[in-house]
Amino acid sequence: MTNRMHNFNAGPAALPAEVLRKAAAELEDYNGTGMSIMEHSHRGESYETVHYEAIATAKRLLGISDAYDILLLQGGASLQFAMVPYNLLAQGKKANYILTGSWSEKAKKEADHLGETYSGASGKDNHYSRVPDFDTIRTDATDAYIHLTSNNTIYGTAWQDFTRVSEWEAPVIADMSSDIFSRPLPVENFDLIYAGAQKNIGPSGVTLVIISKTLLEKTAAIAGDVPAILRYRTHAEKTSLYNTPPTFAVYMLKNTLQWIEANGGLQAMDARNREKAGRLYDAIDESDGFYRGHAHPSSRSNMNVTFTLPTEELTERFLEGAKNKGFSGLNGHRSVGGCRASIYNAVPLESCEALRDFMVAFQKKHQ
Incomplete structure (x- = not known):
């Protein structure tokens, strides 16, 4: 498929x-x-x-x-x-x-x-x-x-x-x-x-x-x-x-x-989930504040990566562009706003890498 x-x-x-x-x-x-x-x-x-x-x-x-x-x-x-x-x-x-x-x-x-x-x-x-x-x-x-x-x-x-x-x-x-x-x-x-x-x-x-x-x-x-x-x-x-x-x-x-x-049990899931989350947190941390993570680094989840952009307008552009690229479910919860990527066990590393690449490209275009 x-x-x-x-x-x-x-x-x-x-x-x-x-x-x-x-x-x-x-x-x-x-x-x-x-x-x-x-x-x-x-x-x-x-x-x-x-x-x-x-x-x-x-x-x-x-x-x-x-x-x-x-x-x-x-x-x-x-x-x-x-x-x-x-x-x-x-x-x-x-x-x-x-x-x-x-x-x-x-x-x-x-x-x-x-x-x-x-x-x-x-x-x-x-x-x-x-x-x-x-x-x-x-x-x-x-x-x-x-x-x-x-x-x-x-x-x-x-x-x-x-x-x-x-x-x-x-x-x-x-x-x-x-x-x-x-x-x-x-x-x-x-x-x-x-x-x-x-x-x-x-x-x-x-x-x-x-x-x-x-x-x-x-x-x-x-x-x-x-x-x-x-x-x-x-x-x-x-x-x-x-x-x-x-x-x-x-x-x-x-x-x-x-x-x-x-697929290797919980040890393998843990390693894979850390790797997936790491791709996205690196994109946030290396963005010079363009993307701001909601969670303090000491409490970051490997299941749900939450972040905001500088303005509501940019957030809307980001979400619309992501949808056009085949990404689903990136809207943040209404109580926090911004964006959220839920990267549970079944989400492949390739999807996280694709999102990371989109985040980097979007920042270069709009910063």
Whole structure:
């Protein structure tokens, strides 16, 4: 296929070409069954094989021990904003939300409807241009849980290291929707991780949840009156087959995870993502201020590169010119403005190099 766009959309985002071709080849006849995987019963052997392969591959890639369960849910990260406090925010406790952008704000706002919360740190005063320094984050052993967002798509910032979160005494919860499976991850330092698939690991429609069995047991006393569909224990006990799962999204998740595994795993993804981001950050840093990165260098994301141009007029010209050259999804979020290149796992290095070349040429023409 030669007419593929350079896809920099923030999500739903680029999928690996090999995964798309595999899905196309199997769309009408999955594995010789004479039916699409979308047509198979979620109680049948064909789909169940896909379902459990997806879970097994995720465990292998992240090195997840038997101390954790993997759940395949629906509703995206937005539903998790509610499920987390429904299951973990006990009366008389406070949930601690570390604010690093719009998505962590939304997560806290949802929890505010269900109980008491506070913010142990916030980057709002610096317009979320950097992740708070670890030593400035206030936590307490009595916190119901501590919630962080690992990568901030709108602002282009990310946590660089998760080693010290193991020092926190309360359960640690992370929204990793936009960078999970992009780099190695110390899962053992977290009690619950959730991620909408539509950035790095598949299309929209399925949400991956990794939850420790110890934490899962604790939810029993808190979520007893919560509707069954909103309890983590419900889905763990039914191996994510309590209700009809998004079967095609799970199939695509499985194929995408196997693509990551076949292409060197998380170490290889990390090296490749750093190289891709480096091309774009070099173009920004070497532009003498023509391009200005929103994120402080110490907090730069390798998934979302955000930058502005000197004027709104130049920004519009840049985006129009980029569109004419076959680039898609470069508009910045309305709260930040400017431009954003989302360069998840499936975005090839060649697309980042093409964008870098366009940025250099545009600057020479308009500076």
